[in-house]
Amino acid sequence: MNLLIKNGTVVTHEIEQQADILIENGRIRQIAAEIDMKADQSIDAKNKYVLPGLVDVHVHFRDPGYTNKETIESGGMAAVHGGFTKVLTMPNVQPVPNTPELMASMVEQNKAKSVVSIGQIAPITIDRVQGAINNLSALKEAGAVAFSNDGSGIQDAETMLQAMQLIAKLGVPLAAHVEDESLMKHGVVNKGTVADRLHLPGISELTETAQLARDLELVRQTGVHYHVCHISTKRSVELVRRAKEDGLNVTAEVTPHHLLLDVTMIETDNSMFKMNPPLRTPADRRALLVGLLDGTIDMIATDHAPHTEEDKSGSMLNATFGITGLETSLQLIFTNLVHTKVLKMKDLVNLMSYQPARQFGLTNQGQITEWQPANLTIFDPTVISTIQKSNFYSKGTNSPFIGTAVKGQVQQTIINGKIVYSEDLK
The missing domain is CATH 2.30.40.10 (Urease, subunit C, domain 1)
Incomplete structure (x- = not known):
């Protein structure tokens, strides 16, 4: 054939x-x-x-445990609809794959049920909360391609240090959700004038930068491949840039929504704009783009986070964090950055296919070569269209980009x- x-x-x-x-x-x-x-x-x-298939190192398929939000099947179809041939799924499911048996089962189910190729990320600590570190070596043996507590930052420095030491020996990435929970203060939007105008509690940039600064010093001691998930602030970009200049083994990702949106675009208490980390200031957004262009930020990842309509209804105070991204990211980046000549098409391929595959050691992805x-x-x-809920394969249609014209x-x-x-x- x-x-x-x-x-x-x-x-x-x-x-x-x-x-x-x-x-x-x-x-x-x-x-x-x-x-x-x-x-x-x-x-x-x-x-x-004709592009190398896109690669996304940060998605949530919610399966098992939350299949009302997404399933392996629906997430896989959303991925290929968006042009992705490989995705890495986060372990915030139920049950959390803390054991080799649960991890092996997830790997098997991913392969059996999904049209897209899935790499499974394993949790660092039991149930992704504070406490004992999982048997990371056994989880890798069972098929884990990386480790992350995504959705939660590791609050205890000693726990993170021990995890880094173990993961460094295993030779796979540690994908960090950097968030100091003591600084969150039940925030739902970036701290500042918009939060004040909408009478909503704010999230300080220190929530991200304080933990990132801590972790980078731990990386300096351990040499682990430390990957920063969904980077969102100017100061974080500066910290990563300095870390790379110092020769640390650090990579970073940025989402399309943090590149294309900022907090000033939130006009009302609209839960579709509730994501974690939150949309930051225009200065932060400009710094993210500069970091992308100069190589400080290595790749674009969607943080695809589908939710039910009920989860995303009402005020930001009660709605769940997160938006979908797999089916809109290529069109949005092409429209806003390639069509406008900020990026070349080969830059898009580098950021959305080659670098994700290369940095996460994903073979047979990210290139077009014979054999x-x-x-x-x-x-x-050339196609011009409007992003519509009715076109989604994902169960989640929670996106602030609904109604946006794209090329x-x-x-x-x-x-x-x-x-x-x-x-x-x-």
Whole structure:
């Protein structure tokens, strides 16, 4: 069985070129300016980009335990609809996969039920709360690709130090949700004039930066690969930049919503704008973009966090933190940063495919080369549409971008040579 992609603009993190791609038995057999043959199946990609499949190192599929919000199946379809061929799922599910048996079960279920390739992240501490560290070596042996307590910061420095020492020996990333809970003060929006105007409790930037500064000193002692989840403040960017200058093994991600939105855009008490960390100031947003452009921030990750309508109803005071992102991120980044020439298309590929795969050691992702598995996204930059709830495959439609006009559309997503999503068949 073979598949021929004709007339596309092939984009990697290094080059952009007109080329045909021949796929045989799930692998890229040939890349050439013109491949003249009759294939079992063909795609005309004229005026379209052919990209390495997108990679997201930070998503929440809620399965098991919270399948009213998302399932492995619905999350997988949301991912391929958004152009992703690989995602890493966080362990804030129920039961939390604290044991090798639970981890192995999750890995098996992810593989059996999802159309997208899933890497499972394991919890650092039991139930992701303060206390005993899990048997991290056994969890890795059972299939964990990284470790994180995402959704909760590790409050105790000694616990974090011990975790870093153990994870450094295992040679995988520690993905940190940096949040000092003693500084949260039940906040729901960035501390400042907007919080005051809306009479809502604010979240200080110190909630993030104080714990980040602590952790970076621990990284200096342990050498662990420390990955900063959803970085949101100017000062955090400065801390990471300095850490990299000092040679520390640190990477960072930024979400599309922190790049494209800021707190001044919150006009009313609208729970769709409630996320953790919160949207920060325009100065913070500018610093995030600068950090992305100069390499301080390594990648874009969605922090896809689906919730039910009930969870996100009413005031920010009571609504749940989080927004969805898998199905909107490529269109939003292309529209706001590539179409406006802030980024080149190869920069987008670098940030949303190559670097996530490289930094998290994900083989067969992030590149387009002969003989590797064909994990590809075909993207039409000419389509203009509006983000609508009715188009989502995710169970969660909680997004402040609903109603936003965007350019570009995923036409096909291909995993291991198989078309797993096609806009023509939607």
